[in-house]
Amino acid sequence: METLLIKRILFDFFDGKATAIQRKYLEEWLTNEANGETYYQYLDEWESQRPQFAVDADKALGAYQLILENEQPPVAPSKILPVSSSGLFRKWVAWSVAASVALLAMLGAYVFRSQLLYETHRTAFGQTSVHQLADGTEVTLNANSSLRVPRFGFGSETREVFLEGEGEFKVTHKVDNQRFIVRTADHFQVEVLGTEFVVYARAKGKRVFLSKGKVKLDLPQGQQLYMRPGNVVTVANSGRYRLTQAATARRYVAWKDHWFYFDNTSMTEVADQIQEQFGIKVLVPEPKLAQRRIAGNFRAEQADDLFQVLAELLNINVVKKRHYIELTTPKHP
Amino acid sequence: MQQVPLNSDENKGDPAPERSINRLPLQPGKVTDDELIFRQLFAQDPKRGCELLFRRYYTNLVNHAVRFVYSKEVAEDLVAEVYTAFWQDRVFERITTSYRAYLYQTVRHRSYNYLRWELHPSDSLDSLNTQGLSSALQPDEVLHYSELHQKIEDAIQGLTPQCKRAFLLSRIEGKKYLEIAQEMQISASAVEKLMIRALSQLRQELKGEWFVSLLLGFITCVC
Numbered sequence: 001m002e003t004l005l006i007k008r009i010l011f012d013f014f015d016g017k018a019t020a021i022q023r024k025y026l027e028e029w030l031t032n033e034a035n036g037e038t039y040y041q042y043l044d045e046w047e048s049q050r051p052q053f054a055v056d057a058d059k060a061l062g063a064y065q066l067i068l069e070n071e072q073p074p075v076a077p078s079k080i081l082p083v084s085s086s087g088l089f090r091k092w093v094a095w096s097v098a099a100s101v102a103l104l105a106m107l108g109a110y111v112f113r114s115q116l117l118y119e120t121h122r123t124a125f126g127q128t129s130v131h132q133l134a135d136g137t138e139v140t141l142n143a144n145s146s147l148r149v150p151r152f153g154f155g156s157e158t159r160e161v162f163l164e165g166e167g168e169f170k171v172t173h174k175v176d177n178q179r180f181i182v183r184t185a186d187h188f189q190v191e192v193l194g195t196e197f198v199v200y201a202r203a204k205g206k207r208v209f210l211s212k213g214k215v216k217l218d219l220p221q222g223q224q225l226y227m228r229p230g231n232v233v234t235v236a237n238s239g240r241y242r243l244t245q246a247a248t249a250r251r252y253v254a255w256k257d258h259w260f261y262f263d264n265t266s267m268t269e270v271a272d273q274i275q276e277q278f279g280i281k282v283l284v285p286e287p288k289l290a291q292r293r294i295a296g297n298f299r300a301e302q303a304d305d306l307f308q309v310l311a312e313l314l315n316i317n318v319v320k321k322r323h324y325i326e327l328t329t330p331k332h333p
Numbered sequence: 334m335q336q337v338p339l340n341s342d343e344n345k346g347d348p349a350p351e352r353s354i355n356r357l358p359l360q361p362g363k364v365t366d367d368e369l370i371f372r373q374l375f376a377q378d379p380k381r382g383c384e385l386l387f388r389r390y391y392t393n394l395v396n397h398a399v400r401f402v403y404s405k406e407v408a409e410d411l412v413a414e415v416y417t418a419f420w421q422d423r424v425f426e427r428i429t430t431s432y433r434a435y436l437y438q439t440v441r442h443r444s445y446n447y448l449r450w451e452l453h454p455s456d457s458l459d460s461l462n463t464q465g466l467s468s469a470l471q472p473d474e475v476l477h478y479s480e481l482h483q484k485i486e487d488a489i490q491g492l493t494p495q496c497k498r499a500f501l502l503s504r505i506e507g508k509k510y511l512e513i514a515q516e517m518q519i520s521a522s523a524v525e526k527l528m529i530r531a532l533s534q535l536r537q538e539l540k541g542e543w544f545v546s547l548l549l550g551f552i553t554c555v556c
Contacts, residue, residue: 016483030472039475040434047393053405053505055392060413064387067417068380152378
């Protein structure tokens with residue numbers, strides 16, 4: 001084909017071995033603008049086959065990355081203005097407009113940086129959702145949670161996501177043993193190769209339940225912890241952590257099917273769970289009721305489903321106030 | 334961004350690790366050119382685009398530039414400057430050719446200007462600004478660049494062995510005159526004389542090479 005012929009002639013030409021006939025041929029070939037692109041493509045290929053010395057590309061790349069990071073493009077040029085001009089004020093206005101526009105653009109880029117760089121999956125109260133990440137990993141998000149996934153580079157160099165709330169991860173094992181890291185607030189992170197686990201990271205504290213495989217936890221204090229299947233690690237906001245063996249996985253994955261799993265759970269804790277799950281504030285003013293413990297599995301897609309069950313089970317009143325719900329024992333049984 | 338008709342890439346042997354970044358499904362049996370991937374990437378994240386463009390072409394561009402400027406340091410700086418301007422001046426938004434064509438053209442032009450400045454320091458440097466470089470180079474000019482670096486190569490090869498050695502030690506290995514003097518067991522002033530002789534011989538050999546038409550072509554398209 002002609003492309004092979006052209007390639008040979010071009011390589012001869014780059015090597016300085018072309019005849020006058022070949023040169024004339026190339027000149028005509030180049031009159032077609034599309035061929036200009038081919039010319040540079042072959043020039044690049046020719047260069048890559050004829051290295052002249054060891055270019056330290058890594059060092060240069062490091063310097064370039066610094067420029068990319070620190071010198072954002074639309075920066076208003078700052079020049080010293082010539083004085084003595086009658087149009088000084090007008091120039092000053094023009095410069096300040098330019099500077100403001102640049103500043104706004106920079107601010108905008110900064111404010112929306114996170115939207116640009118990350119894709120965020122969010123769930124509302126009472127809602128769960130399943131997401132498949134680019135590397136095949138499956139993430140089930142519990143209600144009132146968010147997962148940020150980098151738009152660029154995910155799976156090519158590292159696999160890192162950021163979680164707020166609760167989620168179950170079924171991480172795909174990659175051939176090159178690439179790590180998968182779940183980061184949460186306060187420098188708490190879970191690092192795995194390929195496994196299944198549930199991370200809980202809310203205002204109350206953090207908790208990781210491992211159902212399969214092996215994970216490494218990086219605790220805020222810099223401690224590291226390896227978990228085995230069935231292990232639960234609970235980390236309080238104070239930084240204290242506790243490793244226990246879970247009797248059943250159900251408690252940690254029940255939420256996936258809108259189940260509430262109570263096992264000797266106090267009413268205070270139940271109220272907290274409702275608030276986390278549905279965003280409804282629940283108060284239990286009577287200390288005696290607050291300390292009552294309940295057990296059982298309840299399926300509840302809405303908060304009302306659960307309130308109904310609780311009202312029947314404990315024979316209590318569910319009173320809807322303006323900004324919260326109050327659970328009380330009836331005065332006249 | 335304007336799409337440019339791209340010829341399919343023939344060099345399948347090219348490792349091009351950047352391809353793994355592309356998460357769009359590749360059509361089976363169709364070889365995609367790096368350029369298309371870069372275009373998609375720049376539309377999403379210019380910073381990452383610049384970085385990958387750097388990884389992909391930096392080494393080859395330095396290799397190309399050094400044929401003209403015959404100095405490792407100058408070639409590296411010059412190519413880095415092109416990339417810096419590419420990001421800081423948002424050149425990537427304006428180019429109408431492929432990224433590859435733009436980078437090679439700009440590096441060639443800057444190398445040419447550097448060489449011209451080095452051998453004819455009296456010339457004005459006003460025309461060195463290369464932003465807004467037009468894609469429409471005349472075929473003869475495109476080819477002339479290759480002929481120019483071949484002439485430079487011939488001129489270097491034509492230097493006396495002593496002269497050539499001193500020149501290469503200084504320009505490619507980045508050695509100081511004193512170090513070269515020690516290595517060649519001559520005096521520092523002798524090294525200096527050899528360097529002056531090398532440059533003047535280059536100047537002599539390339540006398541007829543300063544193609545005015547090319548330069549005029551650049552001036553008219555610099556905005």
